[in-house]
Amino acid sequence: MKVKISEKLSGKAVLKHIYKTFLVILGTFIVAFGAAVFLVPFNIVSGGLSGLGIILSRYIPIDIDVIITIFTWLIFFLGLIFLGLKFSINTLISSIVYPIIFSLILRTGISEYILNLLINDGMSVTSNSGVVEIVNLELLQPGRLIIIGLVGGALTGIGCGITFIGGGSTGGLDILAFILNKFTGIKTSNCSLIFDVTIVLVGIIIQLVNQSSYGFLASLIGIFSAVLCSLMIEFVYVRQSGAYFADIVTDKPKELSDRVIKELDRSVTVYNVKGGYSEEDKVCVRIIFARNELINVKDLVADVDKKAFMIIGECSNVAGEGFSKLHSSKENAIKKIKKLAEDKKEGEEGKNDEPK
Numbered sequence: 001m002k003v004k005i006s007e008k009l010s011g012k013a014v015l016k017h018i019y020k021t022f023l024v025i026l027g028t029f030i031v032a033f034g035a036a037v038f039l040v041p042f043n044i045v046s047g048g049l050s051g052l053g054i055i056l057s058r059y060i061p062i063d064i065d066v067i068i069t070i071f072t073w074l075i076f077f078l079g080l081i082f083l084g085l086k087f088s089i090n091t092l093i094s095s096i097v098y099p100i101i102f103s104l105i106l107r108t109g110i111s112e113y114i115l116n117l118l119i120n121d122g123m124s125v126t127s128n129s130g131v132v133e134i135v136n137l138e139l140l141q142p143g144r145l146i147i148i149g150l151v152g153g154a155l156t157g158i159g160c161g162i163t164f165i166g167g168g169s170t171g172g173l174d175i176l177a178f179i180l181n182k183f184t185g186i187k188t189s190n191c192s193l194i195f196d197v198t199i200v201l202v203g204i205i206i207q208l209v210n211q212s213s214y215g216f217l218a219s220l221i222g223i224f225s226a227v228l229c230s231l232m233i234e235f236v237y238v239r240q241s242g243a244y245f246a247d248i249v250t251d252k253p254k255e256l257s258d259r260v261i262k263e264l265d266r267s268v269t270v271y272n273v274k275g276g277y278s279e280e281d282k283v284c285v286r287i288i289f290a291r292n293e294l295i296n297v298k299d300l301v302a303d304v305d306k307k308a309f310m311i312i313g314e315c316s317n318v319a320g321e322g323f324s325k326l327h328s329s330k331e332n333a334i335k336k337i338k339k340l341a342e343d344k345k346e347g348e349e350g351k352n353d354e355p356k
Helices: 002-008 011-042 048-057 064-083 085-107 109-118 142-165 173-184 188-210 213-241 253-264 291-304 333-353
Strands: 124-128 131-135 243-249 268-274 281-290 309-315
Touching: 011 048, 011 085, 011 109, 011 131, 011 142, 048 064, 048 173, 048 188, 048 213, 064 085, 064 173, 085 109, 085 131, 109 124, 109 131, 142 173, 142 213, 173 188, 188 213, 243 291, 253 268, 253 281, 253 291, 281 291, 291 309
Parallel strands: none
Antiparallel strands: 124 131, 243 281, 243 309, 268 281
């Protein structure tokens, strides 16, 4: 136990924790900035809590930043239950930072200055109950609206991706995406897209019912914004955290395995296979490796056996030694707390049973 504590308190571990915390805060700031400046003021429903807030603010007499704060904390507690205490600690940072940054940007001159650069003639920026709003939105040129929506989607996607790399979440609907990913295996980016598309479709239906030409156009642009957000998450996060597998049929399995273990610091799985055409017995070596090791694997296999037959594929989820920790889908914070209480009780009973 002392070794584990010393490892956690080592300089390298502390710096790593600080770096990840910084990524979570940076990513959350980017998401809040993209939503508060490029999406919410222009009523672009592109999904996420910002899109949900835009929709609900039409029917609930509460400011949009207050609505987002309420839902942020409700979803945080869902994450605490289903994703566990460790994940929720990192999510706690975003759950605190996101609503604060969002409100500050939406209620101060920061957004007002940028919005004045984005609008065209006949439009103006005003403040309603402290929240920045744009007057005469229907006069906004469609070309500008498209660019604004795409920039907003890109920023929110980049911010989410950076936050995911830091081991947390932006404290919004991406927590629900992680929960769905945990129980179904669907990629996090695809889960986010499902939620975003649902919110966008609801926004489109509302605009159709209200017969608002600007609102309908903004909702259509929200579709492209949501897709771009998902693509940016894929590019920033999934490309960094995913892995590949390689199945290599070779006549030199021992030499290949030894070099993979020694030079790449990766383990291998070796199993016997049989050729369907030749009906000859062969040996296949499987390697699981990170994306940035792809070139090294190809070069190593070519160096060992140029006649080898190699198949390379992409892994949607890899957990275990050398990658992320493997957790049961049934593991959650409540069970963890219960187990800790039982262990503590057993420890106290053990002390009482010791001879004095």
